[in-house]
Amino acid sequence: MAAIKIRPISDLRNDYASVEADVKNGPVFLTKNGYGTLVTMTIEEYERLSDPLERLLDETDEYCRSHPEREDGEAMFKRIRDRRHALRNVSA
Numbered sequence: 001m002a003a004i005k006i007r008p009i010s011d012l013r014n015d016y017a018s019v020e021a022d023v024k025n026g027p028v029f030l031t032k033n034g035y036g037t038l039v040t041m042t043i044e045e046y047e048r049l050s051d052p053l054e055r056l057l058d059e060t061d062e063y064c065r066s067h068p069e070r071e072d073g074e075a076m077f078k079r080i081r082d083r084r085h086a087l088r089n090v091s092a
Helices: 012-013 014-022 044-067 074-092
Strands: 005-008 027-030 035-040
Touching: 005 012, 005 014, 012 014, 014 027, 044 074
Parallel strands: 005 027
Antiparallel strands: 027 035
């Protein structure tokens, strides 16, 4: 596992090339006045993390369009959790 990279946010302005190089090896945590404020990552890493969620949202939209009846919140969240769990097992 790669070491966590922590850098001051001023490095984005003063040493962008170095921050960009660090990000290629994993997320970089940026600090302002010693406190964590942002995390930066490559577009590919962001897409890897967000694509499963986007798929779930798309499936939810499609489900809502094709099922005009409403279900209670508990049933809906159980179905979403089950689907999320199934996706997590497939991508692992």
